[in-house]
Amino acid sequence: MTDADKTQIIKLKANGYGYRKIAAELELSENTVKSFLKRNSDACLVCGTAVIGRKYCSDKCRMTWWRKHPHRTSGMIEYKCEMCEKTFFAYPSKARRYCSKACYGKSCRKENRNDK
Ligand SMILES: [Zn+2]
Numbered sequence: 001m002t003d004a005d006k007t008q009i010i011k012l013k014a015n016g017y018g019y020r021k022i023a024a025e026l027e028l029s030e031n032t033v034k035s036f037l038k039r040n041s042d043a044c045l046v047c048g049t050a051v052i053g054r055k056y057c058s059d060k061c062r063m064t065w066w067r068k069h070p071h072r073t074s075g076m077i078e079y080k081c082e083m084c085e086k087t088f089f090a091y092p093s094k095a096r097r098y099c100s101k102a103c104y105g106k107s108c109r110k111e112n113r114n115d116k
Pocket residue numbers: 044045046047048049056057058061
């Protein structure tokens with residue numbers, strides 16, 4: 001089975017084809033298609049569309065899921081705001097110390113006051 005076949009299987013599956021119809025369409029044996037789907041079928045976490053080796057069927061669904069689960073966005077780590085002590089998630093950065101621009105602004109004003 002070629003990669004193109006695999007892609008086609010997923011595509012047809014997503015369009016609601018059964019394995020028998022997919023096998024006929026791609027001139028593969030039913031068993032090949034069946035076992036492939038068994039091993040590789042995944043569903044998009046957002047809309048349930050069949051995908052392989054991925055969690056989302058599309059960028060749109062990926063963004064939807066990330067918006068719903070911001071704390072699980074890959075690469076982000078937990079920080080504690082030095083101003084309000086709220087925990088928040090952000091991409092790693094040495095300069096990251098505050099949860100928001102508002103807290104950052106407050107800290108600047110405070111530091112300026114301390115300087116005088
Ligand atoms: Zn989806």
